[in-house]
Amino acid sequence: MTTAADGSPPAIRMRGVQVWRWVAVEERRAVLLDEIEWTVERGEHWVVLGPNGAGKTTLLNLAAAISHPSEGEVEVLGARLGQVDMRALRERIGTVEAKLGRAIRGRAPGIEVVLTGAYGSIALQHRRIEPADEARAERLLAEIGAGPLHDRLYEQCSQGERQRLMLARALMDEPELLLLDEPTAGLDLPSRERLIASLDAMAARDPDLPTVTVTHHLEEIPSSSTHALLLAEGRVVAQGPIAATLTAANVSRCFEIGVEVARHGDRWAARLSDDGDGALLPYAGD
Numbered sequence: 001m002t003t004a005a006d007g008s009p010p011a012i013r014m015r016g017v018q019v020w021r022w023v024a025v026e027e028r029r030a031v032l033l034d035e036i037e038w039t040v041e042r043g044e045h046w047v048v049l050g051p052n053g054a055g056k057t058t059l060l061n062l063a064a065a066i067s068h069p070s071e072g073e074v075e076v077l078g079a080r081l082g083q084v085d086m087r088a089l090r091e092r093i094g095t096v097e098a099k100l101g102r103a104i105r106g107r108a109p110g111i112e113v114v115l116t117g118a119y120g121s122i123a124l125q126h127r128r129i130e131p132a133d134e135a136r137a138e139r140l141l142a143e144i145g146a147g148p149l150h151d152r153l154y155e156q157c158s159q160g161e162r163q164r165l166m167l168a169r170a171l172m173d174e175p176e177l178l179l180l181d182e183p184t185a186g187l188d189l190p191s192r193e194r195l196i197a198s199l200d201a202m203a204a205r206d207p208d209l210p211t212v213t214v215t216h217h218l219e220e221i222p223s224s225s226t227h228a229l230l231l232a233e234g235r236v237v238a239q240g241p242i243a244a245t246l247t248a249a250n251v252s253r254c255f256e257i258g259v260e261v262a263r264h265g266d267r268w269a270a271r272l273s274d275d276g277d278g279a280l281l282p283y284a285g286d
């Protein structure tokens with residue numbers, strides 16, 4: 001196993017990974033991921049980009065120790081999936097995804113939502129809360145710029161406010177790896193920008209914490225991102241340091257559409273290219 005200079009194993013390492021599912025009605029295998037070789041080191045902030053159905057969530061579920069590969073090896077925080085207690089491993093990983101957000105009790109104030117993260121459960125166990133937990137939850141809320149959400153009922157929070165609470169919640173148990181699946185999906189512009197500012201604030205306060213953020217829009221990439229992986233039809237189109245990876249050629253190939261990629265400071269944007277290649281490429285079918 002390769003290790004970083006300080007001796008810690010990579011946060012994520014995938015080798016020769018394939019994931020397939022049996023589609024009974026069609027009597028065939030659907031290959032969701034294929035030939036994945038990917039390493040995330042501590043302190044790296046990855047963004048995973050790709051069109052709908054590319055396999056992004058499937059990839060994140062491997063990294064989250066939620067599912068196993070059909071072929072190949074996945075190591076998360078030095079533990080090889082298939083050889084370790086998945087539940088124990090999951091306790092070391094923070095996740096932000098919409099399904100969990102929908103399961104939270106609506107009448108809970110923001111601070112309680114964050115506190116549930118201390119015990120990896122969505123229900124708050126009042127007897128187990130220590131003053132130190134409460135102090136940590138308050139500090140996290142403040143650090144990601146969500147202090148005003150302390151007393152707001154979850155059911156009265158906007159989608160963006162809920163996502164920021166879910167981010168603070170995911171950080172509550174001091175995860176060693178943080179995974180975010182489309183955290184900005186469905187947010188309006190101010191909400192999206194506030195959440196991205198929270199992600200950048202988090203990266204600044206805890207630069208060693210490795211993160212993987214899934215998105216399908218370049219405009220949603222946090223400034224703190226260091227690496228990118230482009231995924232299409234279950235395969236890696238390109239991966240590496242972000243500036244070298246988010247080229248017009250790579251992004252066009254990934255999304256099967258001719259685009260220009262612009263970088264404004266540390267933020268990214270894509271638009272149809274207007275040099276003649278910008279026309280939608282012929283639709284290849286699903």
Ligand SMILES: Nc1ncnc2c1ncn2[C@@H]1O[C@H](COP(=O)(O)OP(=O)(O)O)[C@@H](O)[C@H]1O
Nearest residue numbers: 021023030032051052053054055056057058059
């Ligand atoms: N259990 C399953 N059986 C068959 N196909 C599946 C299953 N789960 C997901 N898929 C398919 O796998 C592809 C990748 O899904 P997913 O990882 O959710 O993509 P993304 O998150 O990039 O949109 C999609 O085409 C999806 O329809």
Ligand SMILES: [Mg+2]
Nearest residue numbers: 056057058181
């Ligand atoms: Mg997905």
